[in-house]
Amino acid sequence: MDLSFAPQDIEFRDEVRRFLARDLPKTIADKVLEGLHVGAADTTEWQRILHRRGWGAPNWPTEFGGTGWDAVRQHIFDEETAAAGAPRQLPFGLKMVGPVIQRFGSEAQQRRFLPRIVSGDDWWCQGYSEPGSGSDLASLSTRAERDGDHYVVNGQKTWITLAQFADWIFCLVRTDPGAKPQSGISFLLIDMKSPGITVRPITLIDGSKEVNEVWFENVRVPVENLVGDENRGWTYAKFLLGHERTNIAGVGASKRELLRLKAIAAREKKDGKPLLVDPFYAARLARVEIELMALEITNLRVLSAEAEQRAPGPEASILKIKGSEIQQELAELMMAAVGPYALPFRAAATEASFDGEVIGPAYAAPLAATYCNMRKTTIYGGSNEIQRNIISQMILGL
Amino acid sequence: MDFNLTSEQKLLADSLARFFGSDYAFDARKAILASPDGFSREVWSKLAEMGLLALQVPAEHGGMGPAPVETMVAMRAMGRALSLEPYLTAAVLAPALVRSAATDAQKGEILPAIASGERILAFAHGEEGARYDAAYVATTATRSGARYVLRGRKAVVLHATSADTLLVSARTSGEAGEPSGISLFLVPPGAAGVRLVPYKTIDGRPAADVVLSDVDLGQDALLGAEGAAWGSIASALSLGVAALCAEAVGALDATLAATVEYTKTRKQFGAPIAKFQALQHRMVNMLVHVEQARSMSYLATMRADDDDTRERQRAVSAAKVMIGTACRAVGQEAVQLHGGLGVTDEMAVSHYFKRLLAIDVSLGDTSHHVERFIAATAAV
Numbered sequence: 001m002d003l004s005f006a007p008q009d010i011e012f013r014d015e016v017r018r019f020l021a022r023d024l025p026k027t028i029a030d031k032v033l034e035g036l037h038v039g040a041a042d043t044t045e046w047q048r049i050l051h052r053r054g055w056g057a058p059n060w061p062t063e064f065g066g067t068g069w070d071a072v073r074q075h076i077f078d079e080e081t082a083a084a085g086a087p088r089q090l091p092f093g094l095k096m097v098g099p100v101i102q103r104f105g106s107e108a109q110q111r112r113f114l115p116r117i118v119s120g121d122d123w124w125c126q127g128y129s130e131p132g133s134g135s136d137l138a139s140l141s142t143r144a145e146r147d148g149d150h151y152v153v154n155g156q157k158t159w160i161t162l163a164q165f166a167d168w169i170f171c172l173v174r175t176d177p178g179a180k181p182q183s184g185i186s187f188l189l190i191d192m193k194s195p196g197i198t199v200r201p202i203t204l205i206d207g208s209k210e211v212n213e214v215w216f217e218n219v220r221v222p223v224e225n226l227v228g229d230e231n232r233g234w235t236y237a238k239f240l241l242g243h244e245r246t247n248i249a250g251v252g253a254s255k256r257e258l259l260r261l262k263a264i265a266a267r268e269k270k271d272g273k274p275l276l277v278d279p280f281y282a283a284r285l286a287r288v289e290i291e292l293m294a295l296e297i298t299n300l301r302v303l304s305a306e307a308e309q310r311a312p313g314p315e316a317s318i319l320k321i322k323g324s325e326i327q328q329e330l331a332e333l334m335m336a337a338v339g340p341y342a343l344p345f346r347a348a349a350t351e352a353s354f355d356g357e358v359i360g361p362a363y364a365a366p367l368a369a370t371y372c373n374m375r376k377t378t379i380y381g382g383s384n385e386i387q388r389n390i391i392s393q394m395i396l397g398l
Numbered sequence: 399m400d401f402n403l404t405s406e407q408k409l410l411a412d413s414l415a416r417f418f419g420s421d422y423a424f425d426a427r428k429a430i431l432a433s434p435d436g437f438s439r440e441v442w443s444k445l446a447e448m449g450l451l452a453l454q455v456p457a458e459h460g461g462m463g464p465a466p467v468e469t470m471v472a473m474r475a476m477g478r479a480l481s482l483e484p485y486l487t488a489a490v491l492a493p494a495l496v497r498s499a500a501t502d503a504q505k506g507e508i509l510p511a512i513a514s515g516e517r518i519l520a521f522a523h524g525e526e527g528a529r530y531d532a533a534y535v536a537t538t539a540t541r542s543g544a545r546y547v548l549r550g551r552k553a554v555v556l557h558a559t560s561a562d563t564l565l566v567s568a569r570t571s572g573e574a575g576e577p578s579g580i581s582l583f584l585v586p587p588g589a590a591g592v593r594l595v596p597y598k599t600i601d602g603r604p605a606a607d608v609v610l611s612d613v614d615l616g617q618d619a620l621l622g623a624e625g626a627a628w629g630s631i632a633s634a635l636s637l638g639v640a641a642l643c644a645e646a647v648g649a650l651d652a653t654l655a656a657t658v659e660y661t662k663t664r665k666q667f668g669a670p671i672a673k674f675q676a677l678q679h680r681m682v683n684m685l686v687h688v689e690q691a692r693s694m695s696y697l698a699t700m701r702a703d704d705d706d707t708r709e710r711q712r713a714v715s716a717a718k719v720m721i722g723t724a725c726r727a728v729g730q731e732a733v734q735l736h737g738g739l740g741v742t743d744e745m746a747v748s749h750y751f752k753r754l755l756a757i758d759v760s761l762g763d764t765s766h767h768v769e770r771f772i773a774a775t776a777a778v
Contacts, residue, residue, distance in 0.1 A: 001700070003399060071399075291720070294693045294694045294697075304400070321686055392679070392682050396682065398672040398678045
């Protein structure tokens with residue numbers, strides 16, 4: 001047992017830091033570090049920069065164009081990029097469909113899709129949930145019927161994050177309506193430019209447009225875009241969900257947010273003293289900091305188990321539960337730090353381009369909106385109640 | 399970065415699991431609990447045979463320590479078994495204090511006897527009014543010529559009644575609360591002026607208040623240098639917290655397992671109560687506590703002897719906060735899910751509940767360590 005980094009890992013960390021100091025655009029980093037809106041162009045630009053350095057896919061093996069890093073290096077990279085203010089790499093290609101194509105896709109699919117994920121040429125989105133199928137995902141009803149060399153897809157997907165920018169969507173579709181719910185599902189890759197697809201962004205609680213409804217009306221999908229075997233999609237979907245949850249721990253980003261929180265609490269005053277030394281506030285902050293220290297180690301434990309070729313197990317659900325609770329608590333404490341300045345809300349002031357008159361401390365502008373937005377974390381990616389069901393069944397055997 | 403035990407450490411864990419599995423069943427433990435010592439001398443000598451009392455004793459004094467991971471493995475096994483032996487006191491705190499504070503001659507005399515199990519040393523440190531402030535030592539040791547006279551009262555000294563020697567902290571200069579001026583003394587419990595007020599702790603362990611009325615000691619009773627024990631005490635307590643955290647993880651694992659097992663067999667409304675989602679999610683929350691506690695036990699184990707005292711304090715206090723929180727939450731839920739049986743003396747769960755409670759309030763409770771964490775973090 002050894003919790004310290006080996007000398008070559010420290011060297012690696014310094015290499016990452018040098019790269020970030022040189023190649024992470026300051027305009028993008030400032031947005032992330034100040035909690036302002038990060039656009040699709042920023043995300044793509046950062047992916048291209050990483051790709052040029054050969055670091056486009058930190059979690060992939062080298063044979064598919066990834067870095068081949070072990071768990072420790074992935075952790076260091078995540079921590080350093082998050083701390084420096086790099087935008088989150090899109091998980092939909094790298095953490096979700098990519099690993100599925102690597103594991104279950106054909107060689108042709110691997111050659112066609114994987115390089116364009118790493119390079120940032122293709123933006124992927126995830127077509128899982130439907131209006132009537134949220135937690136009970138296997139009840140999904142979007143149909144794909146075989147017609148010669150094509151599937152014809154009809155139905156509606158929802159909660160599709162950033163679909164408005166997507167080139168491709170990976171979808172769970174029903175190919176055998178007669179079978180048990182889990183047995184009649186297939187995993188299809190669909191070009192978002194296909195005729196018959198309509199995208200409608202949904203305005204969220206904070207005024208943002210992150211998620212979308214997507215309709216499919218007689219959308220023709222070539223059969224070569226089926227991943228693996230027909231009607232085996234549920235197996236692939238479960239494999240993917242394990243990866244999604246690992247990503248969701250968000251340790252690096254939460255450590256960055258903790259620092260931002262401390263900086264804000266050090267500047268805010270209560271009874272003439274920094275809020276940071278207020279006993280009630282400090283105790284609450286200490287609690288979340290300690291939870292985050294523990295989560296970091298729990299995360300490393302799960303990553304190491306994965307590296308030893310044990311698939312991401314149900315332990316990943318623990319990461320989802322704790323990671324999301326910590327993110328919410330940090331957002332709540334940050335909002336609480338500015339007291340009544342949680343009230344003023346101007347969407348324009350959450351943009352880096354804002355040049356209007358500042359109300360209260362400048363850092364207050366996005367905090368209440370972020371707090372509202374972060375309620376999503378315990379709902380998405382399998383709600384925390386579903387995670388508890390998974391742990392209950394898979395770990396505790398209840 | 400490596401979370402795996404070596405094959406020797408795994409072997410140790412396995413042999414401890416086998417040993418406690420056969421020699422420490424619920425009824426056997428109950429008999430040990432009721433015995434005069436409150437622990438088994440037989441088990442103690444078996445632990446010595448297995449080399450477990452030597453884990454904090456350096457090699458040059460007949461030990462194989464310090465061995466933090468092995469100590470963690472041992473404490474975890476004892477936590478799981480609810481072992482009553484004075485391991486934390488006599489095999490972690492005492493050797494840590496002696497190897498850090500004592501003169502070479504004292505080390506040569508005491509440490510081999512600790513490792514072999516011949517001598518049991520109890521740490522008489524806490525005092526009324528100290529709460530968890532380890533520097534609050536009001537007991538005095540007044541020098542008179544080549545002798546010291548001790549006056550004061552030490553509170554809640556675990557295993558004092560079974561100890562061959564009491565390791566007593568007393569102030570040779572300064573005021574209660576000051577780190578400097580604290581000394582350690584080797585006091586025979588039978589010495590004139592020493593009175594033990596024995597009692598059991600809530601989890602059934604023997605303890606005593608030690609009343610020191612003009613206890614007259616020679617120069618050789620002073621452990622190491624006069625007035626300079628603070629550093630040794632602070633680092634021994636860090637090791638103690640790490641060991642306690644590991645014990646907690648073992649006890650938490652066993653408590654959760656017992657609860658899961660019970661809810662699978664207890665039937666109501668025609669079904670095992672484990673099938674009810676309201677209970678399932680509560681057990682999942684217990685598991686999340688246990689896993690977060692396990693992670694922090696690893697951190698405390700690896701940082702408890704860090705030379706950077708602030709980093710050490712941060713890690714150890716953070717771990718104790720997480721473990722204390724887990725002990726309270728998991729213990730309460732375990733009793734609740736056992737229903738009425740949970741509050742009987744007949745089920746193991748009530749004994750785990752009390753041990754988890756005792757761990758939470760020992761060596762600094764959750765609030766205390768939240769404060770220490772804040773202080774250490776501000777100082778970094």
